[in-house]
Amino acid sequence: MSGSIGRPVSRVDGPAKVTGAARYAAEFAPVDVLHVALVGSTVPKGRIAALDTRAAQKAAGVRAVITHLNAPRLPYRPFDERPEVDPSVGEPLRVFQGPEVRFSGQPIAAVVADTLAQARHAAALVGVTYAAQAATTTFEGGRRRAPKAGGGETRRGAAVQALGNAAVTVDAVYVHPREHHNAMEPHATVALWEGERLTLWDKTQWVNNDAVEIAHVFGLPDDHVRVICPYVGGAFGSGLRTWPHVTIAALAARLVGRPVRVELTRRELYTSVGFRPHTEQRVALGARRDGRLTALIHEATAQTSAYEEHTEETLSPARVTYACPNVLTRYRLVEMDVNTPTHMRAPGVATGLFALECAMDELAVALDMDPLELRLANYAERNEEDDLPWSSKELRACYRMGAERFGWSRRAPAPRSMRAGAWLVGYGMATALYPAYRSEASASATVFADGTASVRSAASDMGPGTYTAMTQVAADVLELPLDRVRFELGDTALPKAPVHGGSITMASVGTAVQAACEAVRAKLGAANGRSYAEALREHGVDRMEATAHVEPGDESKRFSSWAFGALFAEVRVDVDLGIVRVPRIVGAYDVGRVVNPTTARSQCLGGMVGGLGMALLEQADWDPRFGRVMNANFAEYLVPVNADIGELQVLFAPGDDRRFNPLGAKGLAEIGLCGVAPAIANAVYHATGRRLRTLPITLEAVLV
């Protein structure tokens, strides 16, 4: 056994990334590639009354100006069922198929030119006259519009009565702003037609779906579209769907008969690839004096667009995190004239946990109880909502390990009672959890006579380390040293993989890789002591390949599978100037088996950084008069910089969840972000005595 699973192996794609050799979508430059620039609408709702493209057409280097007036009608073949990454209600935005404007920033024209500078300049020359219509651009306005169907209610017991009878209650509203993924790599697509076959180099978290969606748009057989994406420069959910700019690339390439590249600008990204929706939540908790929850009501109202209903799992934490006989959740969507929100890093769950975990902290205060004790008093021994046992749950160990490492016992209970020099000090904590999903997946494995192997699946690696983890899994099963195994991903020519999101890659693709490697070994009859070279020779071949397709079994009917975590944060607050700094965060996680402690730790560190941004910095500055994000850049939409980050510590509770899948890994991309923001918000309360329920917690809220 090479035993590479569980070892802190360096990223196998590290050398390519540190030398600049790794190529991202925009960096594939077919011969004669042309450049596309987009024209975005400047009104949130209305119709294009007139277009003047004369100046643009005459500008140097311009090959085509594409608008709804000259674009071909595209088939947009209907799906029997929308792909799971698309909202199930509504119609995706169609490009250049009509004069309707549905949000500010909607692409309404595209210019194809020889160079990027020429295309962008010509795009600025396109004259547009709008017949603007009254738009709904405020959340309040959205509330007044007819409720969307995408809402829903769940009940367990009788929460309203129980709240009325509870000895101790808290009831508050929490506001979460619109946030943007802002991956460092801008979305980009390079499109190349060869006859009726299309190749796309596209930034995506799911090459297979990307190909199918574009095939539907153009009415092509699915296998006529090939999508290639070996590296993803971060996405956090923005690459789940196939957005309109991908269609624009394919369309433009078709019209000019040359390959083209569409590269979105940072500003365009704020209206092109979704965002985490503005969400307002009410949480009401009722408890006995001993802290046991008797009632939990969690209501969330989230924005969506006028043309699609994006819903997310905001309320699932309310249903499963704690033991409570009476739970009511209510989800509501409000429609606004905006582009459609989408999943962003721990979608919904992070939002819901912020409200729930702050409310738990408020309850702890009301009960005069330690916040960690309150969590333990309400520990859920099973998933009470689905009435299933956990496939594994080491949350108690997480609480204990995290608290110990953090020094939670040093926390003086009273707010404003801890100081470090002129700074007020606060300790806060929160629970984290994220559902573990598994999906069907395929992989193939080939062993060669020289003792190397190549393993493939159309999966994706936006940073968590798919390349490395799959190489480890394959090396483990094949009993080969790591450097003899090569894993390929990100190409529809490879065996199908599920979406790279929701932390499902490890559990799904990992299982497929494991199965494919086992299959090739079985085929070869490779037994102890005999080398692959010998086995291949006996078979009279120079290589042997096997493919495996794996599907989840009925485990999800028998068990409930979630990843868990416990977050502890220290903040320092300068109340005079309103400054909040976070010198320390400790996170302890139960993610099942850890395939690679190095990359797993990195993933959780990254989640903490994202969570810190969510807590203190990130927010789209929305101007309802224009229906625009005004800080659509990296200077005024603030994400954490290096200097914002103090000491971060990641601990893993031992775990191996074979009830969930044969690898025992629960997936850990999203859990890292969960619970960080409420831990920080609760620490700010502890430091200052001020309960701040609107994110981000900026200077002006803290100034007193």
Next chain:
Amino acid sequence: MVPFAYAAAASAPAAIRHVAQRRDAEFIAGGTDMLQLLQDGVRSPSELIDINRLPMTAIEVGPKGARLGALARMADVADDPRIRAEFPMVAEALLASASPQVRNMASIGGNLLQRTRCLYFRDVATPCNRRAPGTGCPALDGENRLNAILGGSVHCIATYPGDLAVALVALDADVHIDGTRGERTIPVERLHRVPGDAPHLETVLEPGDLITAVTIPAGAAARRSHYLKVRDRASFEFALASAAVGLEVDGGTIRAARVAVGGVATVPWRLRHVEEALVGRPLSADVIHEAARTSSDGAEPRGRNAFKVALLPRTVERALRTVGGLA
């Protein structure tokens, strides 16, 4: 970006003459603000004249003060040990600006002339009096968290975003200008114009005017000085409020005081009344508190920027306490 023509100037007079004569011709130095404005479509020069080869990079420090060539880079000035010793607030203001990469590129002259970060100014899809005169000012009732509470008008409340100029104004620095009508020198404090009813006229410079240098007089208050910048992130962000302060203290009595503030006003803003409230008084926490308390007098908050009214006096107070050794 609009198409423009480019040339690198080898002599100042030729560059000045050219830019003065050509409509929409502009200088480019470090390029760090110019490129942002070009990419965002905020500026559309017909020609860019690169002045980087002109001999204006020297940093000289003598007993009377410092002379910073207009093309001295922010990083070089910030790292100069003489500047750090004689004018700490200047070095600190520079080090708190932008990022190391930008500071390696950006020039002192260009820094003074950087344009506002007002969100509307930089989004050409929206109106803006400063960028497109007469179109209106959406910041007045909009996303104005970054905007000014001092020095604004009903036409514009854009904050002057730079840090260095705040320190220079506090220290009575001069800016040296070479133009078609010869050389002249004006206080940095007179370089920028409050918006009034013509927000698009940002400085007193005429077409072709070239900043050649900045001079800063030495003095006890310059030597005992500090620049405090308050922002959301710990680094790499423009100021929400900043204070450049210097004190000359003799036998426990404040002999001279310098106070200028940034991030809150339409131009680098000197607080003379705060200085006056300090001079002649004993150096004490109370005196500082009483003086700093009035920092926001006359402020006109407009919604999201209202917090600056409270933040500004505290920023000034903290900075003064720091130089006074009372922090």
Next chain:
Amino acid sequence: MELPRPRRDIELTLRVNGAERPLTLDARTTLLDALRDHLHLTGTKKGCELGQCGACTVLRDGRRIKACLTLAAMQAGAEIVTIEGLAADGALHPVQAAFVEHDGLQCGYCTPGQIMSAVALLREGRTGSDDEIREFMSGNLCRCGAYTNIVAAIRQAADRAA
């Protein structure tokens, strides 16, 4: 001395990673686009084109700059080093090796910029403490949040160089 006639098309020679690269460029071309689109040196990344992310960090005459904030025309004659020019004869530069060793990266998109910045940081001598490293690396955003490991990698490279 007269001003040379301003031109929209510029003939220039860029010196990149020690090689002379003659080019004819639209005056608007940024150094970043010249590297990526004209010289196909795509290791230098584009994250914002506004100087706000640091993904495009390269060395000019040994100092770190943001390639998106300068015109290629302004860099004629300067010595530019990109990530592709760092590894000598296939061996990783110590900073590159330290990034791999400490997992100072995830998606890898900010990584070339971080590394170029770190190489300059070592020369600047700004590695006295972890806080100093953090402050002087703050011009390079990492949305994956690899900061902790980036600091550890730089710390190691600095200690080994000392």
